[in-house]
Amino acid sequence: MKQPNAVLSAIGTTVFTVMSALAQRHDAINLGQGFPDTEGPADLLAAASAALMDGRNQYPPLTGVAELRDAVAAANARFYGLAIDPAREVVVTSGATEALAASLMALIDPGDEVVLFEPLYDTYLPTLRLLGAVPRLVRLTPPDWRLPRDQLAAAFGPRTKAILLNTPMNPTGKVFTAEELASIAALLRQHDAYAVCDEVYEHLVFDGRAHIPLMTLPGMRERSLRIGSAGKTFALTGWKVGYVTAPAPLAAVVAKAHQNLTFTTPPNLQRAVAVGLAKDDGYFAGLARDLAARRDRLAAGLRRVGFGVLDTHGSYFLTADFAPLGIAGDDAAFCRTMTEAARVTAIPLSAFYAGAAPDHYVRFAFCKRPEVLDAAVARLAAWLG
Numbered sequence: 001m002k003q004p005n006a007v008l009s010a011i012g013t014t015v016f017t018v019m020s021a022l023a024q025r026h027d028a029i030n031l032g033q034g035f036p037d038t039e040g041p042a043d044l045l046a047a048a049s050a051a052l053m054d055g056r057n058q059y060p061p062l063t064g065v066a067e068l069r070d071a072v073a074a075a076n077a078r079f080y081g082l083a084i085d086p087a088r089e090v091v092v093t094s095g096a097t098e099a100l101a102a103s104l105m106a107l108i109d110p111g112d113e114v115v116l117f118e119p120l121y122d123t124y125l126p127t128l129r130l131l132g133a134v135p136r137l138v139r140l141t142p143p144d145w146r147l148p149r150d151q152l153a154a155a156f157g158p159r160t161k162a163i164l165l166n167t168p169m170n171p172t173g174k175v176f177t178a179e180e181l182a183s184i185a186a187l188l189r190q191h192d193a194y195a196v197c198d199e200v201y202e203h204l205v206f207d208g209r210a211h212i213p214l215m216t217l218p219g220m221r222e223r224s225l226r227i228g229s230a231g232k233t234f235a236l237t238g239w240k241v242g243y244v245t246a247p248a249p250l251a252a253v254v255a256k257a258h259q260n261l262t263f264t265t266p267p268n269l270q271r272a273v274a275v276g277l278a279k280d281d282g283y284f285a286g287l288a289r290d291l292a293a294r295r296d297r298l299a300a301g302l303r304r305v306g307f308g309v310l311d312t313h314g315s316y317f318l319t320a321d322f323a324p325l326g327i328a329g330d331d332a333a334f335c336r337t338m339t340e341a342a343r344v345t346a347i348p349l350s351a352f353y354a355g356a357a358p359d360h361y362v363r364f365a366f367c368k369r370p371e372v373l374d375a376a377v378a379r380l381a382a383w384l385g
Contacts, residue, residue: 007129014122015351019335023345029376031298032335032345034170034316034365037372040236040276041283047275048239051268060267063255064092064243071274072228072243079202080213082221088248091255092270094262095240096200096229101127102257103196103225103244104164108133112161115152119352121170121198134159137354142319142361143310145174149183156187162194163187165214168201171352171363172319173312175209185217194250195220200229200242201315203284206292209313215245222247225254230273232316233287235367239269291316291366294373298366301377305384316367319349323360325384330359338362342383344376 003009016033023030039045063069066086073086084090093099100123108114110132116124118139128135136155138148163184167176176184188195195214202211215224225246231237244254299309299318308321322334329337331348339345349361366373 005130007126011126015347016122019339019345019347022336022339026340026343028339028343028345029372029379030345031364031366031368031373031376032347034367035237036235036367037369038235040234041279043279044234044236044272044276048268048272051271054268056267060264060270062259062264063251064090064265065267065270065274067274068092068241068243068270068277071277072245075228075277076226076245080216082213082215082245084245085248089246089251091244091246091251091258092265093242093244093258094265095231096198096227096242097123098240098258098261099227099229099242099244100124100196100198102254102261103227103246104128104131104133104162105257105261106225106250106253107162107194107196109161111159113157113159114162114164115155115160115193116164117166117169118354119171119349119357120354121166122351124164125354128164133161135354136160140172140174142172142321142358145169145172147176147180147183152183153187156191156193158191160191160193162196164196164198166198168199168205168211168314170201170315171317171347171349173310173315173317175205175211175314178212181212181214181217185214185220188223189219193223195224197224197226199226200232202228203233203287204291204316205288205314206295207313211314225250230269230276233284234273234276239273241265241269241273294366294368294370297370298364298373298377301373302364302380305377305380310361316365317363318366319361319363320346321361331362334360335362338380338383342379344379344383 019032069086069090072090073084076082076084108131113134115136118137205211230241310319312318335348346362350357
């Protein structure tokens with residue numbers, strides 16, 4: 001028989017699924033997958049429940065209900081000073097992963113080159129390859145994940161169509177600086193290219209740092225597609241509500257891609273997310289403050305038991321170096337052993353690379369309750385003696 005799609009057929013089971021299944025089998029504390037272990041804000045849950053019963057459960061508008069598009073535009077103005085037309089420059093999607101796919105579909109023709117940074121979120125490369133794009137990878141190196149500007153410039157060329165930029169960055173926790181963003185913007189202007197900006201952790205930034213959307217830089221307003229996520233901002237990852245902010249000509253094409261992917265997103269959840277985006281500044285500051293405290297709690301515990309811990313300034317994740325422990329084997333073997341013997345699960349960092357990768361780092365998710373983080377550290381301490 002003829003073979004199915006070659007790109008999809010070649011994709012194995014994700015490391016997240018594999019490690020979560022292993023964690024369940026060994027009754028391990030799962031610090032691998034990046035989702036909180038508590039519910040989101042009660043007022044959003046109540047708003048979603050009320051909206052479900054208000055008689056508006058048929059197809060909402062393709063680009064999203066007016067309440068949420070207005071709220072996304074208002075949030076852009078409130079946090080970043082961006083003037084966005086909610087009717088023409090916002091598209092609501094079924095999660096940020098769909099937003100990413102729709103944005104890339106809106107830009108990419110087969111043979112176009114796309115620059116992206118490694119280590120990277122695992123859906124980026126399969127999506128690009130399904131579209132026939134040619135990835136140009138630029139590697140960031142631990143422990144500081146500094147932008148290699150010469151390598152970045154060399155990755156651009158006459159066929160460059162876009163860059164895919166994730167800040168704050170999964171898995172590294174890197175928050176790109178104003179100077180780094182300026183370098184990226186200069187290359188985009190020079191090569192007449194676009195930017196797809198995965199900014200789902202925009203409100204999860206620590207240590208007095210600020211998230212700077214590339215869209216706010218000179219000349220980037222007309223070149224940038226900015227992706228946000230209610231799941232990350234409100235700890236409601238199962239809701240799968242994302243949104244794309246883009247200049248009107250690009251947003252119109254994103255909407256056509258969205259029309260042929262999911263068409264729309266549950267209207268009651270959209271209206272509840274609109275309530276969330278209007279929450280006061282205290283909510284957003286408290287979210288970052290709480291997660292920074294959990295990061296510090298886990299980092300301190302990991303250091304006590306012998307890990308090296310890299311700095312992380314945003315997202316749900318921190319990277320730990322297990323080389324100081326003196327345990328033989330690569331990161332995948334270490335994560336399996338740690339799950340089976342210590343009953344604590346992490347993700348091998350090599351899973352976020354396309355080719356050869358550092359093999360002594362693992363990614364822990366700290367978006368868990370403090371007592372869960374403490375229990376994980378206690379198990380590791382008992383295992384490591």
